[in-house]
Amino acid sequence: MKLTRSFLDHVATKHGPSFYLLDAPRFQDNFMRLTGAFRAHYPETTIAYSYKTNYVPRYCELVSQLGGYAEVVSSMEMMLALKLGVPASKVFFNGPYKEHEHVLALLQAGGTVNIDSWEELQRIARSADQHDGEPFKLGLRCNFEVHDGVLSRFGFDTDSQPFLDAVALIDGHPKLKLAGLHCHFATRSLDCWKNRTQGMIAVIDRYFRHRLADLTHVSLGGGMYGHMPEDLKVQFPVTIPEFDDYAAAAALPFARYLDEVGGKHRPTLIIEPGTALVADAMKYVCQVNSIKHVRGRTVVSLTGSSYNINPNPNRKNVPIECFPDPAVADRTEMSGAYFGGYTCIEGDYLYKEFSGSLAVGDFIAFDDVGSYSVVMKPPFILPNVAIVEPLGDGERYKLVKRRETFEDIFHTYTFE
Known part of the structure; x- marks a missing residue:
């Protein structure tokens, strides 16, 4: 599955800044x-x-x-x-x-x-x-x-x-x-x-x-x-x-x-x-939301969570690919950075010890995330994301699952 920045922008515009890609x-x-x-x-x-x-x-x-x-x-x-x-x-x-x-x-x-x-x-x-x-x-x-x-x-x-x-x-x-x-x-x-x-x-x-x-x-x-x-x-x-x-x-x-x-x-x-x-037949894509330095560590906050890629607390660093935002010239060089998720859990890290250059707005694609990630991801903090299937031409895709909404999460509750 070969990805481009323009394709990811195209998907994100319709389905939000984080989503799965089905291969x-x-x-x-x-x-x-x-x-x-x-x-x-x-x-x-x-x-x-x-x-x-x-x-x-x-x-x-x-x-x-x-x-x-x-x-x-x-x-x-x-x-x-x-x-x-x-x-x-x-x-x-x-x-x-x-x-x-x-x-x-x-x-x-x-x-x-x-x-x-x-x-x-x-x-x-x-x-x-x-x-x-x-x-x-x-x-x-x-x-x-x-x-x-x-x-x-x-x-x-x-x-x-x-x-x-x-x-x-x-x-x-x-x-x-x-x-x-x-x-x-x-x-x-x-x-x-x-x-x-x-x-x-x-x-x-x-x-x-x-x-x-x-x-x-x-x-x-x-x-x-x-x-x-x-x-x-x-x-x-x-x-x-x-x-x-x-x-x-x-x-x-x-x-x-x-x-x-x-x-x-x-x-x-x-x-x-x-x-x-299925492990290597799915990717998870999310976006850099912020970059900050906390007591000697660079923390890159993402629009995704570790719960999206692997429910195991002893998760490994899966292969990643970065897609820079072409509109951003001011980039941050970093070494040993941690990619933090959107939840309020301290240990919510998607990747540890990253070295390279990033900027807010970059996309990061995580490979090898097809095993248990989708089925064990709870609607914790944010509802579940969309799943799309690229159709091989670098432009078109098929929607496999739409992004969940407030109504999806709460329609089984009673409000009086």
Whole structure:
């Protein structure tokens, strides 16, 4: 995505001094490269895009157009997938809390629900007693040790009796079908991917080797680093894996296991990336509002906030690009400057230790901001900003989401 000052001025005039830019070609490229990496080892791999990471409908539509599935963790996300025309058979409902009426709606339409607890399974079983259609398709979320230093709270401990009870309940109910197995661990390291894959293979080999044909899918979840420029990679204390590395750690051993056990049935291998697809497919643009010196530090105040780019308090400096205001000749040279946000939070910094030349009115574009920024940004201090999609000619764009207004924020309140 190549930007110009004139293009940013054009957008800002209509939509305000801060906004997101959506990069559809980058998102598509990420999808195809990740899919290709896994299919090189296991051709039956399919991506189920993690809606929670960034549920901008444009991205969700692209996933569907590219043949991917929807991985949702809320009724809101499930309804979005169906509104966009995603077939229910391609919607996978995860998460520890699911509103039961929406669970039933998806199951009755042919979607898949991955069970997180015994209580959830019992509720579904009771509803299935009254169901006259095809059996409900269920998956079981598996929890086992992956040696990432985190004791996950999600899913069934596969070494426990409740896991066996869940399998038995599903197998013994005429209106329930165990369609697949699911796991997800948030750690993005390559070791975690190796361990989760081996853990899932162990679960399959221990409990399902004799009935592999019953499993339509096996999901290894998400949690992957996306493509990063070198100046961002070096800020991490670990080596950032490439898509091919993840594929070699997961798809390759999964394929080898199925080759060893024989048989013609090969369940769909599902991966559920979010960050890996969308992190570098969005930019955030805001403007320099003021420049001041406070007790030896230069503070550049912006029309944006750190909440717009990354909700993590330990955020890294993402790559930036500055677009000077051509009408301003008096510029400030600075070293070690901090870019402060518009909120009243002391720690609201979008970038630290900047060196260069800036002036009030300059635009600054922040890269790698597509992961969780849009969906976790609260209407704190200012409403949410517009999202536009440049159309590639350097001039035109499509409005994806308009800037929020006072009425958007307060229309659910009662005023008496």
